[in-house]
Amino acid sequence: MSSLFQNILGFLLVYKYIALFFIAFLSSLGIPLPAGSSTMASAAFASQGYFNIFFVLITGALGNILGDVSMYVLSRKYGKKILYWFHLRKLVESKPLKQVEKMENNYSALAIIISRFQDQATAMVNVIAGLGNIKFKRFVIYATIGDILQIIFYASVGYFFAENWQAFYNTMGIFSWLIVLIATIISILLANKFARKMFK
Amino acid sequence: MKLFKHYFWKITLLLLLFIAMGLVIWLIVNIRNLYKTGELRPAREFHGNYIHTQIISSDQIQAWMTFSYINYIFNLPPNYLLGALNIKDNRYPNLGINQYAKEKKLNYVSFLASVKGFVNQYTKNTQ
Numbered sequence: 385m386s387s388l389f390q391n392i393l394g395f396l397l398v399y400k401y402i403a404l405f406f407i408a409f410l411s412s413l414g415i416p417l418p419a420g421s422s423t424m425a426s427a428a429f430a431s432q433g434y435f436n437i438f439f440v441l442i443t444g445a446l447g448n449i450l451g452d453v454s455m456y457v458l459s460r461k462y463g464k465k466i467l468y469w470f471h472l473r474k475l476v477e478s479k480p481l482k483q484v485e486k487m488e489n490n491y492s493a494l495a496i497i498i499s500r501f502q503d504q505a506t507a508m509v510n511v512i513a514g515l516g517n518i519k520f521k522r523f524v525i526y527a528t529i530g531d532i533l534q535i536i537f538y539a540s541v542g543y544f545f546a547e548n549w550q551a552f553y554n555t556m557g558i559f560s561w562l563i564v565l566i567a568t569i570i571s572i573l574l575a576n577k578f579a580r581k582m583f584k
Numbered sequence: 585m586k587l588f589k590h591y592f593w594k595i596t597l598l599l600l601l602f603i604a605m606g607l608v609i610w611l612i613v614n615i616r617n618l619y620k621t622g623e624l625r626p627a628r629e630f631h632g633n634y635i636h637t638q639i640i641s642s643d644q645i646q647a648w649m650t651f652s653y654i655n656y657i658f659n660l661p662p663n664y665l666l667g668a669l670n671i672k673d674n675r676y677p678n679l680g681i682n683q684y685a686k687e688k689k690l691n692y693v694s695f696l697a698s699v700k701g702f703v704n705q706y707t708k709n710t711q
């Protein structure tokens with residue numbers, strides 16, 4: 385267990401649900417904090433009776449959803465301005481990118497939902513969704529579905545394995561990389577579909 | 585080169601699928617091993633009953649744990665560790681072992697050992 389995660393566990397035990405909310409929120413904003421593992425640990429504490437499982441589910445999901453929406457709004461409002469500032473105007477205004485943005489609205493569901501299971505992928509997809517102008521309502525619905533599924537998954541592992549959750553924690557690293565790989569494979573398959581449609 | 589460009593995405597996809605399959609196998613083997621060694625056993629039945637799969641011993645106390653959590657897990661009287669370890673901090677019991685040792689410039693390994701010792705002593709006396 386890394387020393388960062390040990391500090392996070394101490395923080396979780398002292399500030400309970402407020403800590404879980406902030407870890408989930410900041411992680412969705414792209415700050416490298418282990419939100420999934422923190423949820424798992426909190427659920428394990430809930431299983432022992434030290435935390436309340438419903439508060440764990442609610443605060444974890446709320447933190448994730450609010451973080452995702454904030455990142456999406458920031459990226460949508462300031463993302464292009466930052467890219468222009470880096471002299472990438474040509475890329476942002478290119479025709480193929482505009483076409484990809486249009487199609488992204490139709491195929492974004494899977495990418496948004498799956499990415500919620502990996503902390504770094506979540507932040508990256510939030511930025512891309514904001515830059516790609518995916519409709520706000522659509523993004524919120526998919527992000528909420530993904531966040532709820534993610535919270536239920538991590539909380540179930542922690543809750544049912546209780547004091548054994550630390551054994552499972554080490555295996556979670558492999559699992560999260562598997563999720564990233566699956567998301568990449570799906571993205572490549574969808575990208576090929578886009579390309580075939582574009583050059584028809 | 586042309587042939588490679590033509591098959592680039594297919595090769596990439598195949599490679600990724602191959603790695604994904606490897607990860608799935610690694611994950612399954614890992615979980616099976618943990619289950620066999622007894623490290624990974626569900627502590628709760630689906631009906632909601634909590635089963636202690638492992639007897640919680642004082643050896644499992646770690647530096648990131650707070651006094652409040654230790655009191656709760658080992659069913660200690662709230663002020664037992666406060667008196668035993670002579671802790672002078674208003675934040676007790678909402679205070680981590682590591683945090684307290686660091687702030688009071690104590691050797692955290694020996695402090696952790698003394699926490700374990702007192703918890704062990706209490707559990708033995710109450711058995």
